[in-house]
Amino acid sequence: xxxxxxxxxxxxxxxxxxxxxxxxxxxxxxxxxxxxxxxxxxxxxxxxxxxxxxxxxxxxxxxxxxxxxxxxxxxxxxxxxxxxxxxxxxxxxxxxxxxxxxxxxxxxxxxxxxxxxxxxxxxxxxxxxxxxxxxxxxxxxxxxxxxxxxxxxxxxxxxxxxxxxxxxxxxxxxxxxxxxxxxxxxxxxxxxxxxxxxxxxxxxxxxxxxxxxxxxxxxxxxxxxxxxxxxxxxxxxxxxxxxxxxxxxxxxxxxxxxxxxxxxxxxxxxxxxxxxxxxxxxxxxxxxxxxxxxxxxxxxxxxxxxxxxxxxxxxxxxxxxxxxxxxxxxxxxxxxxxxxxxxxxxxxxxxxxxxxxxxxxxxxxxxxxxxxxxxxxxxxxxxxxxxxxxxxxxxxxxxxxxxxxxxxxxxxxxxxxxxxxxxxxxxxxxxxxxxxxxxxxxxxxxxxxxxxxxxxxxxxxxxxxxxxxxxxxxxxxxxxxxxxxxxxxxxxxxxxxxxxxxxxxxxxxxxxxxxxxxxxxxxxxxxxxxxxxxxxxxxxxxxxxxxxxxxxxxxxxxxxxxxxxxxxxxxxxxxxxxxxxxxxxxxxxxxxxxxxxxxxxxxxxxxxxxxxxxxxxxxxxxxxxxxxxxxxxxxxxxxxxxxxxxxxxxxxxxxxxxxxxxxxxxxxxxxxxxxxxxxxxxxxxxxxxxxxxxxxxxxxxxxxxxxxxxxxxxxxxxxxxxxxxxxxxxxxxxxxxxxx
Amino acid sequence: xxxxxxxxxxxxxxxxxxxxxxxxxxxxxxxxxxxxxxxxxxxxxxxxxxxxxxxxxxxxxxxxxxxxxxxxxxxxxxxxxxxxxxxxxxxxxxxxxxxxxxxxxxxxxxxxxxxxxxxxxxxxxxxxxxxxxxxxxxxxxxxxxx
Numbered sequence: 049x050x051x052x053x054x055x056x057x058x059x060x061x062x063x064x065x066x067x068x069x070x071x072x073x074x075x076x077x078x079x080x081x082x083x084x085x086x087x088x089x090x091x092x093x094x095x096x097x098x099x100x101x102x103x104x105x106x107x108x109x110x111x112x113x114x115x116x117x118x119x120x121x122x123x124x125x126x127x128x129x130x131x132x133x134x135x136x137x138x139x140x141x142x143x144x145x146x147x148x149x150x151x152x153x154x155x156x157x158x159x160x161x162x163x164x165x166x167x168x169x170x171x172x173x174x175x176x177x178x179x180x181x182x183x184x185x186x187x188x189x190x191x192x193x194x195x196x197x198x199x200x201x202x203x204x205x206x207x208x209x210x211x212x213x214x215x216x217x218x219x220x221x222x223x224x225x226x227x228x229x230x231x232x233x234x235x236x237x238x239x240x241x242x243x244x245x246x247x248x249x250x251x252x253x254x255x256x257x258x259x260x261x262x263x264x265x266x267x268x269x270x271x272x273x274x275x276x277x278x279x280x281x282x283x284x285x286x287x288x289x290x291x292x293x294x295x296x297x298x299x300x301x302x303x304x305x306x307x308x309x310x311x312x313x314x315x316x317x318x319x320x321x322x323x324x325x326x327x328x329x330x331x332x333x334x335x336x337x338x339x340x341x342x343x344x345x346x347x348x349x350x351x352x353x354x355x356x357x358x359x360x361x362x363x364x365x366x367x368x369x370x371x372x373x374x375x376x377x378x379x380x381x382x383x384x385x386x387x388x389x390x391x392x393x394x395x396x397x398x399x400x401x402x403x404x405x406x407x408x409x410x411x412x413x414x415x416x417x418x419x420x421x422x423x424x425x426x427x428x429x430x431x432x433x434x435x436x437x438x439x440x441x442x443x444x445x446x447x448x449x450x451x452x453x454x455x456x457x458x459x460x461x462x463x464x465x466x467x468x469x470x471x472x473x474x475x476x477x478x479x480x481x482x483x484x485x486x487x488x489x490x491x492x493x494x495x496x497x498x499x500x501x502x503x504x505x506x507x508x509x510x511x512x513x514x515x516x517x518x519x520x521x522x523x524x525x526x527x528x529x530x531x532x533x534x535x536x537x538x539x540x541x542x543x544x545x546x547x548x549x550x551x552x553x554x555x556x557x558x559x560x561x562x563x564x565x566x567x568x569x570x571x572x573x574x575x576x577x578x579x580x581x582x583x584x585x586x587x588x589x590x591x592x593x594x595x596x597x598x599x600x601x602x603x604x605x606x607x608x609x610x611x612x613x614x615x616x617x618x619x620x621x622x623x624x625x626x627x628x629x630x631x632x633x634x635x636x637x638x639x640x641x642x643x644x645x646x647x648x649x650x651x652x653x654x655x656x657x658x659x660x661x662x663x664x665x666x667x668x669x670x671x672x673x674x675x676x677x678x679x680x681x682x683x684x685x686x687x688x689x690x691x692x693x694x695x696x697x698x699x700x701x702x703x704x705x706x707x708x709x710x711x712x713x714x715x716x717x718x719x720x721x722x723x724x725x726x727x728x729x730x731x732x733x734x735x736x737x738x739x740x741x742x743x744x745x746x747x748x749x750x751x752x753x754x755x756x757x758x759x760x761x762x763x764x765x766x767x768x769x770x771x772x773x774x775x776x777x778x779x780x781x782x783x784x785x786x787x788x
Numbered sequence: 789x790x791x792x793x794x795x796x797x798x799x800x801x802x803x804x805x806x807x808x809x810x811x812x813x814x815x816x817x818x819x820x821x822x823x824x825x826x827x828x829x830x831x832x833x834x835x836x837x838x839x840x841x842x843x844x845x846x847x848x849x850x851x852x853x854x855x856x857x858x859x860x861x862x863x864x865x866x867x868x869x870x871x872x873x874x875x876x877x878x879x880x881x882x883x884x885x886x887x888x889x890x891x892x893x894x895x896x897x898x899x900x901x902x903x904x905x906x907x908x909x910x911x912x913x914x915x916x917x918x919x920x921x922x923x924x925x926x927x928x929x930x931x932x933x934x
Contacts, residue, residue: 589911
């Protein structure tokens with residue numbers, strides 16, 4: 049677009065210059081009155097100056113060309129040219145549409161100016177034809193990306209000039225091509241289209257000259273380059289600006305060489321100054337009449353144009369710098385976000401500091417509350433140091449007017465720009481405390497969600513915020529929003545973690561308290577519950593011994609029962625304490641050889657009843673990781689039970705080994721003893737639950753409860769199978785390594 | 789007064805009676821002084837409080853100390869005895885209902901000479917008292933009097 053603009057402006061200027069030239073030539077007496085010879089001499093002298101004017105002709109009013117700057121003219125008549133007729137008729141300057149030149153055979157424009165004598169008679173007509181190919185000559189200097197094109201078309205859609213590779217296209221009429229249709233619509237603009245040769249490009253286009261008289265220019269950059277990696281918009285801007293700058297520079301050189309009239313010192317001097325970049329240099333020949341005056345005026349006009357160009361170039365350069373600085377700001381903020389490590393407060397203060405310093409404004413950030421409500425409290429505020437103390441005086445909650453602004457920004461997502469001290473809109477506290485002269489507020493947007501607002505308050509009336517400020521602030525706000533959203537997520541996870549840890553701590557302390565209570569209870573039980581039993585047993589025994597003569601046989605039996613009950617209760621209390629101790633004692637994990645433990649226990653059992661013949665089958669290398677004391681207790685109970693319940697069995701057999709169960713190895717202790725009814729299998733492991741009477745098999749019913757507790761403390765499980773009078777098998781397994 | 793005295797620290801009168809009967813059944817005729825809480829035990833041994841002017845107060849050859857006592861716990865009594873020059877070598881047998889591991893560790897750590905759990909079965913209890921009496925009153929040589 050910028051290049052199209054430039055080509056358009058260039059064209060207009062060239063038209064103006066050509067106009068000056070033909071008018072000047074028409075003033076020459078040799079032209080007005082002279083014949084072919086003198087006329088040709090003048091044209092020869094001018095030929096070297098106008099590089100772009102391929103042809104300069106002088107014709108009689110009837111159209112017959114009498115002399116021309118190009119030699120090979122033959123007998124050319126211009127009477128049929130519409131612009132020639134118009135010049136003669138209106139006695140004024142006339143310009144043609146773009147045409148294919150009669151003499152040059154190239155796309156060109158015609159200029160005609162009548163040369164009038166003192167009597168007002170038209171004596172000659174000076175004609176200049178302008179070769180259009182020069183218009184696209186500056187294109188290579190613009191260093192457009194590879195695959196770019198510059199095209200000039202006329203109103204009918206005929207390609208008049210093209211860079212690069214003009215040959216196949218110039219002269220062709222393609223009014224149906226989509227891009228040409230768009231260009232011919234007559235407005236300035238930018239479009240993405242497939243070009244006439246089928247390559248998708250981004251096009252900038254613009255009519256040439258006033259009233260689209262001269263046709264249209266359009267410049268295309270291939271999409272894949274324009275939409276390259278990284279910041280597309282930025283790239284596009286920079287490419288556009290670069291093209292403009294280079295074109296501007298090439299123009300300076302171009303114009304610098306222009307109109308240096310040999311022998312005209314002032315012009316040369318001024319031109320030298322222009323060449324040495326003093327663009328305010330003028331010939332000072334403004335009021336001179338005649339040829340030099342004309343040329344001087346033309347030069348001055350050129351210099352003015354050049355100066356304008358230079359100003360524009362400088363603006364473009366400034367814009368490039370500004371863009372680079374903006375890009376730097378965004379990059380810096382992004383980098384600091386990374387360094388801030390996703391902590392929300394750091395993200396906010398980083399943005400506030402950076403933005404505040406960049407704009408030299410006071411910067412406020414407000415976050416939308418978790419309930420989705422308006423930003424009620426200022427999550428973060430910061431100001432450039434000189435105004436920091438003022439910012440600290442700001443109330444944390446927004447006042448009514450600020451509330452209105454905030455809600456509008458949060459609801460619409462659009463920025464608000466108040467570039468003046470407008471007391472109707474600007475919050476009072478900004479006016480009073482910060483002397484606000486201009487206010488800019490944008491939404492921080494992440495994934496179409498608005499997480500907060502970013503506000504700039506400026507206190508200088510001479511420099512209100514601009515739309516450019518708004519767009520930069522929006523860029524910053526959106527980056528901030530993403531970081532804030534991420535930081536919020538991290539904070540949420542951290543909070544949940546902390547809550548979880550707190551809960552675990554709470555539960556742990558509850559458990560510790562419960563354990564302490566249990567210990568106190570157990571202590572009390574072991575001391576206080578046994579003492580009365582000792583008294584019951586002791587005094588019963590004393591009665592039996594010392595007063596047996598006064599107590600009959602039945603009385604003695606009762607006293608005997610009293611004693612055994614007391615003793616049994618003592619045993620129960622001891623078992624109960626053992627069970628509770630199993631839960632409380634800490635575990636010492638190590639590799640345990642269960643086979644070896646089982647053999648030790650077997651030996652102990654054989655010692656208690658040496659006369660019994662029980663076959664013990666213990667598999668080798670039954671290794672497990674666990675607490676030796678607990679596992680020994682469990683095995684003692686399991687093997688002890690097997691020993692006990694095979695007491696009435698002939699050829700008693702006890703086996704300890706490993707078998708497969710549902711694809712997993714499980715330990716088992718089996719016997720061929722009394723067994724049990726599977727109907728009561730679920731009662732087996734309950735404390736003090738017994739499936740046999742005391743007279744059948746003695747016991748307190750605590751053994752299997754202890755076994756189960758030991759296995760559970762190791763993270764394992766235990767179950768049993770049995771048939772009455774055929775034996776019982778107890779299976780237990782431990783979790784695989786790493787599962788527990 | 790030269791007879792070897794036993795100091796029984798016991799708050800439960802049943803246990804006191806059973807202990808005395810057990811000594812009697814084993815024909816251990818040594819005098820037995822009974823105190824009924826930890827505070828009284830210390831007053832007797834240190835000659836303070838109600839025993840400050842007691843003419844019949846003698847240093848026992850062995851103390852049978854229960855742990856769960858009113859006022860001052862048995863372990864605290866033991867600790868104070870060991871911190872006092874007049875009693876630091878005095879033989880102390882912890883005689884209690886509990887066999888809690890913590891109690892045993894603490895007792896030995898504080899310098900108990902022995903730890904005996906009172907069995908519920910009276911026959912066993914009588915046997916235990918017999919062994920204690922024989923050992924501490926007959927065979928054991930007490931430390932020299934300070």
